[in-house]
Amino acid sequence: MQTHPSGSVSGPLTSTYYSVDALPAARRRGYWREALSRTFGAVDVAVPDEVRSGTIRTAVLGRVQAVTVESEPQFARRTERLIACADNDDFVVVKLLSRGGARVEQDSRDNAVRAGQLFVYDMARPIRLALPEPFQTKSLVLPRAVLGLDESDISRITALPLGSESPIGGILSPFLAQLVDAAETCPEPVGELIARNVVDLLTVLADEQRGADTTDSPNGARVLLTRIRAFIDGNLTDPDLTPELVARAHHVSVRHLHKLFESEGVTVSRWIQRRRLEECRRTLARRDAADSTIAGIAHRWGFTSASHFSRVFRAAYGQSPVDWKNSATAGWSGRSRPKAPLGRAAGRAV
Known part of the structure; x- marks a missing residue:
């Protein structure tokens, strides 16, 4: 695992641990903003003037990144300008809010998310994410090519809080948390396949909450095939x-x-x-x-x-x-x- 405690963030993103805890106070804010952008893509991040603590842990699952973040309140947005300037940020984030509260805005949706719920956002479109209290998140960062979903499929599930209201939701949150926690020791092909299955289940869960019939849908077929x-x-x-x-x-x-x-x-x-x-x-x-x-x-x-x-x-x-x-x-x-x-x-x- 690469560790970056020195105040500079450099090198390719592989299995990595970022922490501001050991840094001088004057260097923490800039380091933290750079670490977040390196992990999740170019974003405009607003953090407190004095960043006291924060850690980011990443691990590779084939073409997928598993990420755990613990931090103080922060606010992030990704604008059309940042998207246009990005070299290769064509990926989707599946995020579990393990602790704290959040508000996510994308694709004309603006929803509150509570601890224990999942949500999805697409880095190819503008997004606002507010985390107004100390929090922990566990995320899968997936290149669009891994998902097997087209633009309309993805736009149907972005910025929707998805929880334990159904049997699939009750299974999915702890499953994603365990996958992220075990990512460093999970074989790459197996990890990537499991990550794709998580997205398939998440898509079906989103359809269920929207009242759609999943029996004959492409996403429902993928989940059935997985089973x-x-x-x-x-x-x-x-x-x-x-x-x-x-x-x-x-x-x-x-x-x-x-x-x-x-x-x-x-x-x-x-x-x-x-x-x-x-x-x-x-x-x-x-x-x-x-x-x-x-x-x-x-x-x-x-x-x-x-x-x-x-x-x-x-x-x-x-x-x-x-x-x-x-x-x-x-x-x-x-x-x-x-x-x-x-x-x-x-x-x-x-």
């Missing part, structure tokens, strides 16, 4: 896991289930097989798998036929399960652990 993928991951060891079983568990037709997976470029059955292969490959490469049989590992992850497993494994990864396991065993014995073959199946692991 289905999680269900599949939790049931890979069941040899009877089929598209029919998955559809029944989520109260949708098999046809609708296949339509959801069109965006993945793969059928439901192929997705299940791919995930099983990935788990088998990981298990075969583990040190404690040295005494396990190929057939035993295949059966553990839901394959009913060892010969079928060997065929699909070779087709996906370009080598047999035995060769992969042997190379892994050799790696544990002193040589480097095997790298994933170039011929592995395409697609995201969840």
Whole structure:
């Protein structure tokens, strides 16, 4: 983690800790304003003449930044002029107000936010944010490309206080807080995927509070697909896991289930097989798998036929399960652990 206690803010934004606590009083105000702008983009920040305390902690989740801020009262605005002068601030902020109160204004909305509520703002459009008392916030700073949302999708959820009034809201606030707190130790691909799922759930929550029907909306479909993928991951060891079983568990037709997976470029059955292969490959490469049989590992992850497993494994990864396991065993014995073959199946692991 980079630490900047010296009064100058420099270098690329990675995992970083900013604090004014150890600085001379005369240098705190300028340092704090610069740290906020470096973290959240160019903003005009009004802070007390005498800044007594303030910390910013950031961590990287792939292309996403997780940020915790604790500070005294402040007021920030992002104007058309600042937006026009910015080089690359095309991102959206999802913010949980953990402590204190706030007021946020964007897209013709002006709303009060209380502790425990979430809100979203878009750095590509003017915004005003007032935090009139000591506060703590936990935020995800997401490039627009990560969201998969168009301009109209984003504008529907900006500056709306979103809380625990629904089951999704009750889950989302503590989930985002835990994600931000654990960001430094979270693997990047996993962290970015979780961050995107947070935004999907947030969008559905916003639709619910606006009285919109989310059943057939693109955002509702994304959330349903996320739940289905999680269900599949939790049931890979069941040899009877089929598209029919998955559809029944989520109260949708098999046809609708296949339509959801069109965006993945793969059928439901192929997705299940791919995930099983990935788990088998990981298990075969583990040190404690040295005494396990190929057939035993295949059966553990839901394959009913060892010969079928060997065929699909070779087709996906370009080598047999035995060769992969042997190379892994050799790696544990002193040589480097095997790298994933170039011929592995395409697609995201969840």
